[in-house]
Amino acid sequence: MNAPSQLVAYASQTAEPSSRWAVKERAAIYHVKATPTPSPARILVIDEDAQSRSVLVSQLKALDLEPLAVPDSLAALNVITYQAPDLILIACDGPDTAAYKTVMRLVVVSHARQACIPIIILASERDVFFWQLCLDDDIVDVLQKPVRAEKLQVSLGLWLDLPPSVSHEPGESLPPFEDTPQWYQACLAVEIQAYEQALAEHDNILMVHYAHRTHGVALVLGIDRAAKLADRLEQSARGHKPLKPDGIRKTLAALKAAITHHFV
Structure with a gap:
């Protein structure tokens, strides 16, 4: 006769998961959107005189602008073809044919890029009056050389987002060379x-x-x-x-x- 079967219970121990292999909860990630820093305006400076270029570059950097100085119109046209500047400063010795044709080339290239790049002429006291007669949608201002930082800032501020000038210097009227x-x-x-x-x-x-x-x-x-x-x-x-x-x-x-x- 077979003995009745008995269930034998064995004590068992519930295994605890090893902390070694535990999946760690991902730490919370907080996304902070950084305020984009606006790029400084690019100013193309055209002046064959190295010392004058250096002075203009220093004045523009003081206004947190990005100057790109070149000695002649050929280099300027290459710059515009690569990347159009926000504004052009060009020093002209006189209102002669060569100087005017140079400015007109810049205007034509500007329009070809479907951009209207403001051009500011830097001229001698004698030539300021003549260039003022050429003011239009492209040639937007004429400044007398040497250009003082305050006047440059005021003129640039009409076309670029600049802080207001702190100078309270009264505006000077530039008379023609001979008012007769x-x-x-x-x-x-x-x-x-x-x-x-x-x-x-x-x-x-x-x-x-x-x-x-x-x-x-x-x-x-x-x-x-x-x-x-x-x-x-x-x-x-x-x-x-x-x-x-x-x-x-x-x-x-x-x-x-x-x-x-x-x-x-």
């Missing part, structure tokens, strides 16, 4: 003669240039009819309202007559 009727009349004669030469050479860029300057001087003098006629020549050279050769000749004759009548 004879001087203005001589200036107009030179501008018209230069326009006629550009017309003979079929140089539309210079035709726009000299017609624009004539228009500016006429406005300064309050010669309304001369200003309208000069503007007509400028718009024609720009291709907005082109005139036929006979129309240009008649407009020029009327312009000269209006100027002569004013100074009689």
